Amino acid sequence: MPPYVHRVHYYETDRMGVTHHSNYVRMMEEARVDFMEQLGWPYARMEELGVLSPVTAVNLKYIAPTTFDDRIEIHVGVKSFDGVKLVITYTMTKLCDPPQIVLTGESEHCFLTPERRFVRVKRDLPEFYALLVGLAEES
């Protein structure tokens, strides 16, 4: 699966001269949206099915700074899925010579109905369940 590439915008930098650390959480979302789309489960489809997937936790390790105009390649993977809690991993690499890892991160998600009750993913979305479990096993 081709990785997502984010090019750092001027408005994402701060007066330390680097990309503000909060923006990487947004890049993780961008890459996750792209990942779900490539898997055939775009957010739009989830929303039509009445499934919300809020973020329940994030953690990020900042390894090296980036700045305006840097291109960041984001590799996304499924770390684990137990039918309730999904953990997604991110590795961000700055596209320079040689490429440099700038961040590793994880996000944790659950699946809710619009009434904020848990979706029974295995029963109600069996294909989606099998896909995620399969990806987690590969990782």
Next chain:
Amino acid sequence: MPPYVHRVHYYETDRMGVTHHSNYVRMMEEARVDFMEQLGWPYARMEELGVLSPVTAVNLKYIAPTTFDDRIEIHVGVKSFDGVKLVITYTMTKLCDPPQIVLTGESEHCFLTPERRFVRVKRDLPEFYALLVGLAEES
């Protein structure tokens, strides 16, 4: 009416060392929310009444830069209201010695139902209509 004060956050600066210009549009929203609340018409009340007031135009003149930790006093006024189109004005002053005007701006709004049809403000919200027209006349 006491003005709204915004203190510039670190994440609002950019690598030129100053507050990124896009953030002033957000400060205008903050000050407008405060203004409506002080007028007795907070957003929450508008939303309960089923009235949306999207922004239909903004214009900003940037007079001087600000940066992290600066305190910006924002004076809000009603420039005009014809029952359909509301024009709000903003003057932002950096609280230093002597105070310095850093921005002037305007935003234009209309009033819509959730189905995105125009609300007849004069007929359906007569008190709100009178308030805005009165403020426009004073200005």
Next chain:
Amino acid sequence: MPPYVHRVHYYETDRMGVTHHSNYVRMMEEARVDFMEQLGWPYARMEELGVLSPVTAVNLKYIAPTTFDDRIEIHVGVKSFDGVKLVITYTMTKLCDPPQIVLTGESEHCFLTPERRFVRVKRDLPEFYALLVGLAEES
């Protein structure tokens, strides 16, 4: 010149369900950066030459809303340049069928040294001057 395309991110939407109006100012910056790069005058080159080009004014007219995942094509042009003040125009079109204009805007810029004195563009950057004047005449 191919237009810049911005795809609306989830984090750019607000609870009215649409792209928050402040984000279009950021899209204008993204498109301007791309435009300058395509002209052969990327920001990085300007910064190396010690030239800052702060935004001195913006104005935006919001014509129709957009939301998550919409693709917005942004056409950028030079409206005027008198050697001191540059006015850039933006037309944003949602890529749907048929395409729909969602925003028109302008930004105004000057050119400063790091000490915040005006750059004499015609004298010090004659090629850049000729390029911008030429683009303004075409428009």
Next chain:
Amino acid sequence: MPPYVHRVHYYETDRMGVTHHSNYVRMMEEARVDFMEQLGWPYARMEELGVLSPVTAVNLKYIAPTTFDDRIEIHVGVKSFDGVKLVITYTMTKLCDPPQIVLTGESEHCFLTPERRFVRVKRDLPEFYALLVGLAEES
């Protein structure tokens, strides 16, 4: 020490109707800035001393959503400091009746010179060192 209070802005919400999860990282920064100021070590003083304190890691657990106009009280503490790595904790409580914990988080920081070399905090900033170690022991 009085806690920092953040009031959720409209532009911080997303189309799920709640505060976008990336914004809590920014609230953590706001609260940290306030905390350092209350301790007598505001960012401005650190910057004058030539000390940068980049974020090297963050982790957040999202416990309950918030939305526009909610007031969030943020309690900040020092979890640990070994002279190189500082870990700060955050507990965010929505001010409603009864108050509700909405987020717990941590951020990790180091201290660098402008040339991005480690500051020897114990030797070069002994009062600051003692203060942080003392706060960590209390916690």
